[in-house]
Amino acid sequence: MTVPNRQVRRTRARVLEAAHRLLADEGPDAVTHLRVAEAADVARATVYRHWPDRIDLLVDLLESGASPPVFEPPPGDDARARILAALGRASNNFDGELGRSLRLLLARADWDERFAHAKAAITGAGRAVLVGLLEEGRRSGDLVFEETPEVLVDRLLGPIVVRSLLFDDPVDEPYLESLVDAILGT
Amino acid sequence: MTVPNRQVRRTRARVLEAAHRLLADEGPDAVTHLRVAEAADVARATVYRHWPDRIDLLVDLLESGASPPVFEPPPGDDARARILAALGRASNNFDGELGRSLRLLLARADWDERFAHAKAAITGAGRAVLVGLLEEGRRSGDLVFEETPEVLVDRLLGPIVVRSLLFDDPVDEPYLESLVDAILGT
DNA sequence: CACGACATGATACACCTTGTCTCATGTGAG
């Protein structure tokens, strides 16, 4: 991995930013070499040099946009509060632009290996964070449960996902609290 | 609504079937007027006559394929068994081709009104079936719960959705049983 | 600073897809 030039970094950043706007405004079909180049005020050939395949550009876009803050391990004292904060962060990310990226990732992963990798990385990371919080709570004695942590993650994350990604209903703080209490028995 | 010709019906069926294969094999980007026409052995102009917009064809495809059996109200005696059967049917449908259609619908709904309608119709129907089963169980005395039925549907359906659509982990009968017992307290 | 390596802009090219049109031919309902 050679570290890219300043010029290269600047160009990539400009292109990605333009592509990001295009994706957000007009959807994945609008992210073509031509339109991205025009929006970024960059030669079309330049876009081809960096991303010979349109799909690579889309994957880059989704990975850079959807990855970092989705399930960041939150600070806090007891396990319940930390889990609550993690779920709140997740639900905040699910609606809005990040939710759209996630849905796009889910759909494209069915037909394209590159999207599948990105999907696995992101969902895997999120799952790992929650599993970690649960195990930490069990070790510290804050939580007592019989099921595997993975099963509990399903039960905690699932309702939020269904509600925001499928039903387009809001998820607020009371909803999360009653969910956590019901699942974790706190 | 005029009832279409025999010729028209035949053509539409052939085109839809070819488009279906294309979607399943190569994904949504492959469903273009040209490729569908070639696969269906039909003139390209004919496809344009029936579906002037490529998106209409995709929506048609997803609605016809994804709608009917997703959450069919199952027969059975007690509420727990019926809900279990409904969830089992749903989880069977989530992986495989129907799951892909659902994910595609979710993603495209963010940028296209027509997909959004189809998504709302399908998810709404599914939710209604489960809510109905819960209310029926409450009336018959099989089930006792304090939350709204919608909240319980989130908790029942959510884990299954997350597990099959996000994590790509299998959902088997014991998983469903322990889920139902945990959520409904049976 | 000056040089050299390399990224970019500009342009050209052949090829493919799209959307629309026209007209001859085929098909089915009455």
Next chain:
DNA sequence: CTCACATGAGACAAGGTGTATCATGTCGTG
């Protein structure tokens, strides 16, 4: 059988794709 209408076949302009070339611009290094 006949006529309305659906389809097939092909033409067409417009525009997107992918690749190549070369002059120009930008940066890192000596």
